[in-house]
Amino acid sequence: MPKSSPPPPPRKPRADARRNRERILEVAKEVFTRSGADSSLDEIAKLAGIGPGTLYRHFPSRESLLEGVYCGEVEKLAAAERRFSDTLTPVEALRAWMLLFVDYIGAKQIIAPALNTMVGGSKVFECARDQVQGAIHRLVARAIESGDIRADLDPFDLLRALIGVANVASAPNWRDSARRLVHILIAGSRPGA
Amino acid sequence: MPKSSPPPPPRKPRADARRNRERILEVAKEVFTRSGADSSLDEIAKLAGIGPGTLYRHFPSRESLLEGVYCGEVEKLAAAERRFSDTLTPVEALRAWMLLFVDYIGAKQIIAPALNTMVGGSKVFECARDQVQGAIHRLVARAIESGDIRADLDPFDLLRALIGVANVASAPNWRDSARRLVHILIAGSRPGA
Amino acid sequence: MPKSSPPPPPRKPRADARRNRERILEVAKEVFTRSGADSSLDEIAKLAGIGPGTLYRHFPSRESLLEGVYCGEVEKLAAAERRFSDTLTPVEALRAWMLLFVDYIGAKQIIAPALNTMVGGSKVFECARDQVQGAIHRLVARAIESGDIRADLDPFDLLRALIGVANVASAPNWRDSARRLVHILIAGSRPGA
Amino acid sequence: MPKSSPPPPPRKPRADARRNRERILEVAKEVFTRSGADSSLDEIAKLAGIGPGTLYRHFPSRESLLEGVYCGEVEKLAAAERRFSDTLTPVEALRAWMLLFVDYIGAKQIIAPALNTMVGGSKVFECARDQVQGAIHRLVARAIESGDIRADLDPFDLLRALIGVANVASAPNWRDSARRLVHILIAGSRPGA
DNA sequence: CATGAATGAGCCTTCATTCAT
DNA sequence: GATGAATGAAGGCTCATTCAT
Numbered sequence: 001m002p003k004s005s006p007p008p009p010p011r012k013p014r015a016d017a018r019r020n021r022e023r024i025l026e027v028a029k030e031v032f033t034r035s036g037a038d039s040s041l042d043e044i045a046k047l048a049g050i051g052p053g054t055l056y057r058h059f060p061s062r063e064s065l066l067e068g069v070y071c072g073e074v075e076k077l078a079a080a081e082r083r084f085s086d087t088l089t090p091v092e093a094l095r096a097w098m099l100l101f102v103d104y105i106g107a108k109q110i111i112a113p114a115l116n117t118m119v120g121g122s123k124v125f126e127c128a129r130d131q132v133q134g135a136i137h138r139l140v141a142r143a144i145e146s147g148d149i150r151a152d153l154d155p156f157d158l159l160r161a162l163i164g165v166a167n168v169a170s171a172p173n174w175r176d177s178a179r180r181l182v183h184i185l186i187a188g189s190r191p192g193a
Numbered sequence: 194m195p196k197s198s199p200p201p202p203p204r205k206p207r208a209d210a211r212r213n214r215e216r217i218l219e220v221a222k223e224v225f226t227r228s229g230a231d232s233s234l235d236e237i238a239k240l241a242g243i244g245p246g247t248l249y250r251h252f253p254s255r256e257s258l259l260e261g262v263y264c265g266e267v268e269k270l271a272a273a274e275r276r277f278s279d280t281l282t283p284v285e286a287l288r289a290w291m292l293l294f295v296d297y298i299g300a301k302q303i304i305a306p307a308l309n310t311m312v313g314g315s316k317v318f319e320c321a322r323d324q325v326q327g328a329i330h331r332l333v334a335r336a337i338e339s340g341d342i343r344a345d346l347d348p349f350d351l352l353r354a355l356i357g358v359a360n361v362a363s364a365p366n367w368r369d370s371a372r373r374l375v376h377i378l379i380a381g382s383r384p385g386a
Numbered sequence: 387m388p389k390s391s392p393p394p395p396p397r398k399p400r401a402d403a404r405r406n407r408e409r410i411l412e413v414a415k416e417v418f419t420r421s422g423a424d425s426s427l428d429e430i431a432k433l434a435g436i437g438p439g440t441l442y443r444h445f446p447s448r449e450s451l452l453e454g455v456y457c458g459e460v461e462k463l464a465a466a467e468r469r470f471s472d473t474l475t476p477v478e479a480l481r482a483w484m485l486l487f488v489d490y491i492g493a494k495q496i497i498a499p500a501l502n503t504m505v506g507g508s509k510v511f512e513c514a515r516d517q518v519q520g521a522i523h524r525l526v527a528r529a530i531e532s533g534d535i536r537a538d539l540d541p542f543d544l545l546r547a548l549i550g551v552a553n554v555a556s557a558p559n560w561r562d563s564a565r566r567l568v569h570i571l572i573a574g575s576r577p578g579a
Numbered sequence: 580m581p582k583s584s585p586p587p588p589p590r591k592p593r594a595d596a597r598r599n600r601e602r603i604l605e606v607a608k609e610v611f612t613r614s615g616a617d618s619s620l621d622e623i624a625k626l627a628g629i630g631p632g633t634l635y636r637h638f639p640s641r642e643s644l645l646e647g648v649y650c651g652e653v654e655k656l657a658a659a660e661r662r663f664s665d666t667l668t669p670v671e672a673l674r675a676w677m678l679l680f681v682d683y684i685g686a687k688q689i690i691a692p693a694l695n696t697m698v699g700g701s702k703v704f705e706c707a708r709d710q711v712q713g714a715i716h717r718l719v720a721r722a723i724e725s726g727d728i729r730a731d732l733d734p735f736d737l738l739r740a741l742i743g744v745a746n747v748a749s750a751p752n753w754r755d756s757a758r759r760l761v762h763i764l765i766a767g768s769r770p771g772a
Numbered sequence: 773c774a775t776g777a778a779t780g781a782g783c784c785t786t787c788a789t790t791c792a793t
Numbered sequence: 794g795a796t797g798a799a800t801g802a803a804g805g806c807t808c809a810t811t812c813a814t
Contacts, residue, residue: 017794038231042787051796056789157374160367164357167308174353181350188381207814210777233804244779249806251777400793403798424617426783437800442785444798543760546753550743553694560739567736574767596773621808630775635810 021058023048029069033109037066063125070110071127077104081135091148094139095186098162101132102178105166115163132159149189161185214251216241222262226302230259256318263303264320270297274328284341287332288379291355294325295371298359308356325352346382354378407444409434415455419494423452449511456496457513463490467521477534480525481572484548487518488564491552504549518545539575547571600637600647602627608648612688616645642704649689650706656683660714670727673718674765677741680711681757684745694742711738728768737764 027048031039041062045055059065080100084093105115118125118132133156140155165178187193220241224232234255238248252258273293277286298308311318311325326349333348358371380386413434417425427448431441445451466486470479504511504518519542526541551564573579606627610618620641624634638644659679663672684694697704697711712735719734744757766772 020795040787041789045797051798052787052789053791053797054795057794062788153377154370154373157370157377160358160361160370161354161374161378162357164354164360167357167360168353177347177350177353180347181354184346184350184381184386185354185377186381187386188377188379190386193377193380193383193386207777209813213778234806235804244781245806246780246808247778255805400798402792406799427785428783437802438785439787439801440799448784539763540756540759543756543763546744546756547740547760547764548743550740550746553743553746563733563736563739566733567740570732570736570764570767570772571740572767573772574763574765576772579763579766579769579772599774619808620810624776630777631808631810632776632812633774636773641809 020048020050020054024050024055024058025069025072028065032066032069032111037111067125067127070125073108073110074128074131077101078131078135081139085139085142090143090146091186094143095182097135097139098158098182098185099179101162102165102182106175106178110166115166118159118163147191150191150193153189158185213241213243213247217243217248217251218262221258225259225262225304230304234258260318260320263318266301266303267321267324270294271324271328274332278332278335283336283339284379287336288375290328290332291351291375291378292372294355295358295375299368299371303359308359311352311356340384342382343384343386351378406436406440410436410441410444411455414451418452418455453511453513456511459494459496460514460517463487464517464521467525471525471528476529476532477572480529481568483521483525484544484568484571485565487548488551488568492561492564496552504545533577535575536577536579544571599627599629599633603629603634603637604648604651607644611645611648611690616690646704646706649704652687652689653707653710656680657710657714660718664718664721669722669725670765673722674761676714676718677737677761677764678758680741681744681761685754685757689745694745697738697742726770729770732768740764
């Protein structure tokens with residue numbers, strides 16, 4: 001088949017760049033999960049099949065890479081918030097989301113620095129922080145409106161407690177402990193309590 | 194009993210060794226608090242005015258130094274447990290101890306690895322872990338006996354939540370949040386909740 | 387086939403890398419000879435005008451550097467074997483090669499670990515070992531065929547003796563001693579002896 | 580109980596010192612054999628149950644310790660020389676001593692630096708060097724007188740070859756190789772050869 | 773004399789970062 | 794844009810040596 005029109009300038013490098021970015025994030029999540037937030041960036045680059053310079057171009061700092069990795073991860077938590085809010089009573093939506101948070105964070109072994117900044121004012125992890133903070137904020141607000149939760153409850157208090165569990169997710173029976181904690185927290189947040 | 198004999202000449206090298214050890218712990222706590230558990234051991238040695246070999250002689254590994262630093266710190270928590278148990282009702286003793294924990298940990302900025310092992314089975318920080326675990330265990334047991342706390346409450350659940358707060362003690366208003374969390378946790382742990 | 391296209395521009399960094407490698411080997415041979423196989427790698431890097439990381443990139447272990455240094459050296463011995471085999475009677479070829487070995491090793495001050503592995507089964511210095519072992523093996527085989535050397539002579543026996551001399555090449559009159567030894571070894575290896 | 584007579588100055592330290600010296604030599608030989616001539620002196624001191632300062636007093640340098648260790652070892656070689664000279668023909672005494680040397684050195688794994696200085700002019704290992712050099716010197720002299728060995732044979736040549744074998748005593752079949760080498764060397768040293 | 777705590781130079785190695793190609 | 798060689802500061806750690814007791 002003859003091509004009559006001049007070929008468009010190849011967009012390939014752009015595609016390569018995007019593909020590289022994805023691959024970096026993929027590998028970085030794996031390595032961070034396995035070896036902690038202090039993992040060697042060179043190792044990540046090597047596993048991603050790129051040179052250190054390329055990694056550097058995409059993520060000029062370790063923190064920007066951490067942010068890149070975990071920002072996408074928490075999107076699912078944000079989505080779940082909307083879903084639960086649509087289908088459950090306010091307090092049960094809150095409970096379901098907290099249980100999901102525990103499961104999700106624990107399973108993904110999201111690392112401590114990323115977690116801690118979720119309740120901090122740090123500029124890094126801005127995206128992850130905003131999503132998580134927004135979700136619990138809305139869930140709590142709704143539960144307060146419905147009268148199931150004390151009006152003076154600060155959503156961050158719950159978040160901090162959740163993060164505490166996540167930080168020790170490696171302990172043997174952390175998951176059951178975490179689930180019990182969610183119920184305790186909600187029970188302790190009811191108006192009468 | 195009066196001592197007639199002249200006091201033995203003070204053994205200086207032994208004194209030096211002890212002084213060095215104290216100085217190391219002092220400096221190490223400060224540096225760990227400022228720069229985290231990955232701080233340079235050489236820097237600690239330099240600040241303590243000793244060579245790296247001397248640091249190494251006293252604490253052959255980073256973990257042994259961490260343990261040395263924080264083991265003594267938690268002794269005061271253990272002591273407080275006994276005091277509170279003697280003077281307060283069970284549930285108030287528990288509450289008081291949890292509040293103290295929050296204050297103490299937050300003020301001292303005890304670092305995450307030391308905290309996390311408090312609920313883990315790790316061999317390091319054995320001393321700190323045992324003291325803290327023992328304290329909350331006894332406090333909860335008493336409160337359960339008195340009927341103020343649900344019989345199926347696992348003390349570790351509370352500990353995990355407390356640690357979560359401690360891990361983010363750098364956030365601006367963490368202290369108030371932490372105190373509120375203590376009340377929530379206790380309220381959620383009452384039999385009726 | 388003529389190439390009409392212009393030659394590709396020379397890739398400079400590759401040239402730098404090669405130059406560095408050569409310079410490292412050069413310096414390393416000198417330092418190893420002067421200060422033994424335990425010389426400081428940092429010193430070698432410094433003398434080569436590179437950082438320690440660069441040395442590490444080229445030779446990730448001390449042994450790989452030793453191998454790099456001495457592998458090239460013994461190539462000349464292998465070449466001499468071929469030359470002597472073509473121009474001399476078998477036994478004189480063997481004698482000539484042994485004398486050259488003595489001269490060469492002694493002059494180059496090839497260090498003990500490199501020498502010793504020539505008769506060992508070690509994986510390091512594989513290249514040097516194979517070349518030297520192959521050479522003496524072939525020379526002895528030819529001399530046996532010609533009837534000038536006892537059929538049951540193990541070439542390694544000669545090699546070990548040669549190495550013994552090389553190991554003490556720093557002694558004042560080692561060279562004459564070594565040459566006499568070669569004649570003794572050959573005389574002792576004749577069929578009648 | 581009052582002491583009327585002045586207590587005699589305790590001679591104990593002198594005995595302790597001698598005992599320490601023996602213990603050091605014992606341990607040092609073991610460690611040098613196991614871990615080479617670069618073994619940690621501190622380790623030797625620790626295994627000997629003494630402080631590093633005490634080791635330092637007895638042997639102010641690594642070389643003096645090596646000398647102390649191996650000087651005693653070669654005494655048995657010197658004794659064997661006298662025995663063989665009394666009971667064997669000159670050439671067989673020489674052969675027997677060379678075979679013993681090979682066995683002894685190999686079994687004891689006397690380390691390279693100690694060996695090499697046996698034929699060097701070094702001041703260290705003076706004692707070991709003198710004993711070994713004296714022994715082979717006398718054995719060769721007798722064999723020359725008896726007409727079994729060429730008059731122009733330099734005993735050091737034989738020694739160098741023997742040392743070569745010893746230096747590779749770790750190779751799998753070094754012992755047989757070494758024994759064959761002894762026979763070759765003697766055969767090559769006969770007048771007719 | 774023995775002790776062993778202290779010293780501190782120096783070793784090997786890692787790694788974020790730069791930059792020539 | 795991608796590459797990966799080079800860099801060099803810094804880290805942990807070892808160890809011969811000194812010296813107060």
